[in-house]
Amino acid sequence: MTTSSTAAIAHLADAPVEDRLAAAISIVAQQFPDRVAIVSQAGSQDRRTIDYAAIADRIVTLERQLDAMRPIGIVARAKQIESLVVIAAACGRQHVPVAFLVEDSRDLVGELREWITLDDSLELSCDANSARPCSVFDSVAAQIVVATSGTSGPPKLIEHSWDSLLASSRLAEQWHGLGWLLVYDAARWAGLQVWLQALLTGGQLVQPASRDPDTVARAIVEEHIAILPATPTLLRRLITSADRSTLARLTFDRITLGGEAADGQLLSQAHELFPAAKITQVYATTELGEVFRVSDGLAGFPxxxxxxxxxxxxxxxxxxxxxxxxxxxxxxxxxxxxxxxxxxxxxxxxxxxxSDVIVVGGAKVFPRRAEELLRGVLGIADARVYGLPSAITGELVAAEVIISEPLPAGQSPESIRAAALAACRMGLEPQSVPRILDIVKKIATNPAGKIPRRPTV
Amino acid sequence: MSLSDSIADAIRTVLHDTGRDRKVIEPSMLLSSDLGFDSLDIAQAIVLLERSLGIDPFRTPLAGSARPSIRTVADLIAIYSTAIASQ
Structure with missing residues (x-):
């Protein structure tokens, strides 16, 4: 980054908050038109890139359409990350409210029936009936609408302002021009935070082709990722399942954990594997935004x-x-x-x-405790504990474990399974001991990158 | 594997997983006093049987019938036998 663009980005804080994304992209596009803004399908042969100049052009084109039609709001239903960026930036600068909906929140479209849906074509419908009188933000109207992940119930729409959306963004020079990995869904709160931060600061946003640990690890190495924002579940999967030789080549400036609580064991492992990385846990929700962050390497907060x-x-x-x-x-x-x-x-x-609590015969069971205990058993790389419905006890505790490779000397999957059950019987109340313990190759995550607490199909 | 064998197998797995000795399972055995089964053990056996037999007669009981009593191994065999026959 040159001094002039760095200064211009740092001064974005003085620009109206809803203009900042479009302004930042425009600044970088003018200074470095060929700079890659987004890498998609990273870690695969389908890798493709898009530069800042191309995104800036698309923003201007969409702004012209928005200015001509003045829709009451836009529902962003694009699959490609660059389309979401263009929609957000253009809607912001044109003061048009924008809603980000993902697959599991499609049913909520009805609540926004007067809004116009925009897909990857970035073409506003010419249907005159969909045009509505200009709806400029006021103190009441939503500027940004995001769906919750539905971790603890059906997804719902949450209204935010550009102020709250960008409240955690950092524009200082130390954040400029870095490589960011996007493992979150780009249309959810956590994903929005990552790509907004990356593109507000002239960085490179890298979306791996899948969440498969080897693909993620390859993307990190090949694209020179400096910042890894992830849920503890995704980081744990990377650490336990990625190819050892690729893992040894990973270095980060920062790892930012959010979406779930990180346990002490994962934090120590991450510190050991990535000694140069500053590891921060962010406590944030779609409803509240970021509340606090902890960087002392310990679980929980003081x-x-x-x-x-x-x-x-x-x-x-x-x-x-x-x-x-x-x-x-x-x-x-x-x-x-x-x-x-x-x-x-x-x-x-x-x-x-x-909502994660499993109720067994009227007693509450916290799955995290059993998970932590299982992960501490020699030969177990990762674990998921969840509730199975039972006509006898309401629910029954079940677990999936991934066995470490290579197996510890003298151990077999069956002996590790027996040791795991014995450890649970020693360390947990009887109702908390997993009654079904399956050895699996992969542990499921939900679209938000968290551990599901109910049976997965 | 016969139905009786499947049920005996599930009971032995429950005993093994909970650190108890596997026994020879007889239909006349009382689940609680002979095998030391509590409600968690029965719930586990039902999940294991759902996996091996593809049916959980306790989750979708026959219309109009009260929940059957499960005192003996033979009770379990009878319940699963009825459920399989009515499929």
């Missing part, structure tokens, strides 16, 4: 943070039943997060999502 206003203005508290409550600022109401926390020494650690 106990002293509870009932105190944090530097960002948020205040954390705990309901009597252990649920974490968040008040973003003095002017906002307290929100129940659905995350359960418990005190361990001078930390509060996450024991699980309220």
């Amino acid at each position: 106990a002293a943070w509870l009932n105190r206003t944090l530097p960002g203005g948020a205040k954390l508290s705990m309901r009597r039943d252990g649920e974490l409550l968040v008040q973003l600022s003095r002017d906002t109401t307290e929100v129940a997060t659905g995350d359960l926390i418990e005190r361990r020494g001078n930390r509060y650690e996450f024991s699980g999502r309220r």
